[in-house]
Amino acid sequence: MKRVLPLLCAAVFATAAHAQEPVKIGMLQGFTGPTESLVKPMALGGEMAIKEVSDSGVFLGGRTVVPVRGDSTCIDAAAATAAADRLVTSEGVQGINGATCSGATTAVLNNVVRPNGIVMISPSATSPALSTIEDDGYFFRTAPSDARQGQIIGEILVAKGIKTAALTYTNNDYGKGLADSIQAAYEAKGGKITAVAAHEDGKADYSAEVATLASAGGEVLIVAGYLDQGGKGMIQAALDTGAFERFVLPDGMVGEALTDHFGKALDGSIGTNPGTDSPGASMLAKLAGGKGFKGDDPYVPECYDASALLLLAMQSAGSTDSAVYKDHVVKVANAPGEKIYPGELKKGLEILAKGGDIDYVGGTALELIEPGESAGSFRETVVENGKWKTVAYH
């Protein structure tokens, strides 16, 4: 009996001892492939949030958290699935921050996340298709869908009383997707797209494309392209021929280079791009200082927020079981509750531990909408005297 007791004790306390092991979070990002330069600071941002929670000493009664990296690539769905499978089955992660690209995210969601029932939050997959995909409530994203910007542009156009518009887009997935969502949103609100013409980047002359759009007419020309590519050429040709005088410019077109080039000729044009007046973004930039990456690099705030959201949801649920804490993700992200900014995760964890409510704002002014994706904050700008001027946030 003397020998059996310690064994029994060991068996009883095994679960307790297990509970003191670090919580593992998978960092499933495209470390190699087309997004490798983007991902390096993103992963560091995501891991910074994990370290912040781990060091706080109040996470689930003092447990630590460690990140485990997995390479989702960006274009190889099989590699992404294998990496996610390794994270879940052999590393035993309790949540995944990833994947980076929409294609890899879809594959991981279907092949690993749903069969294993593990929560995944993507910081950067923006395909509109991910809004309608079946996810059993396990998938979230801290980046807005591309469709969201289309809706915002549709709202702005209608609010400004613009009834007809011509639309041109750069001939790739981004341009086509954005153009489709702008057209759908604008026409649903009663606007009329007179003509849609794609333009190829890298050509010298866009007068033929502009001539087509001019023939169809429209009060403004919506240019869903790139400001250093065909988008600029389209505007040039439109101004030269007097076809259009006002332009609506989505995120790829908003930049100083455009106003530097055209100056006052663009006056009255409307721009939208992701942006927020929330102090979270600059707080994150300050937090990242001296850590080898920039807090305001693309998708770094989203990645920080994805990690933070996973851990705050666990704290809120008091469990690392995905099936339990998946229902807490939206709760901690949205009002009501105390607003939590980057660097204040400890405060958030303490409030949750006491049974309070938080509204995680983070670096992106995060607000989750159905079905579990960021509403996205967009900045509306107008060109005045050849300079961008911020007029509103949406």
Next chain:
Amino acid sequence: MEFANAFALLANFVIVPAIAYGAQLALGALGVTIIFGILRFANFAHGELMSFGTMVAILATWFLQAQGIGIAPLPTALLALPVGVLGAVAVAVLTDRYVFRFYRRRRANPIVFAIVSVGVMFVLAGVIRIVIGPDDQSFADGARFLVTYRDSKAAMGIDQGIAVKQTQVITVMVTLVVVALLFWFLRRTRWGKAMRAYSDDEDLALLSGIDPERVVLIAWTIAAALAAIAGTLYGLDKTYKPFIFLQILLPIFAATILGGIGQPVGAVLGGFIVAFSEVTVTYAFKRFLAYLGPEGWAPDGLVQLLSTDYKFAVSFVILVAVLLVRPTGIIRGKVI
């Protein structure tokens, strides 16, 4: 029925741009046709030769701008153009000396020459990207418009205006001068006649004592000068980007073959026909017809034969049609 508006609309979007584009193609096609007439091969490096000349002209323009030298309201690039011509001629003569002459002495097959010119094209393209980079370069300065859309609209008192860019007028003027000079040279001067004789019958020309190397040198000089002028005018009117000189090769070859290979008059004619075809086939005539039709009526569709995405296909179609129906071109030229 509003004829004035309909005409203004067509002039603004079709006629004026197509004339300028046609002039640029004509200059390019002249260079290709001269090389074909004398050296008897299709020079695929012609586009990059245009690009190289333009690049040199741009570098010279930047230098002049930095020195504060200009001829406002004309673009500074016109002043720099002779430097660009010199640069293009130097490259053309050097490649001939070190590449093409080797094959000429071996009396290589024209197809070998054509492949060699593809090699030259890639090397030149690489050099250009090393020197000036693959990005857009804008070097146009001076007044942008001769007649702006708004001014002409107000002056004519109708709904539609006609914008005429200064660069479009310069393009047409320079083309006229260059083509006149070229024809004068070919018809009136001793060496021009020698070139035509050489092009007509190489052996007879050699028997009558014409120095073949001299003829070849002159041909390269003229072709390179035309290339630099064409490229610079194109860049001034539109934009300079190394990649587009690969694309413009197709309409230029279509113009050359359509006009009749080795025929300078044909090259000019071909340039304008290709330009007008490209622009009219992809133009949406909706509003034009709306002006011509009864009041308040407009066609439902855009009335566009081909989407603008297929602009380059027009050159292909012309090329194939000409080769099938009349391989000699409009003015009877050589057959590749």
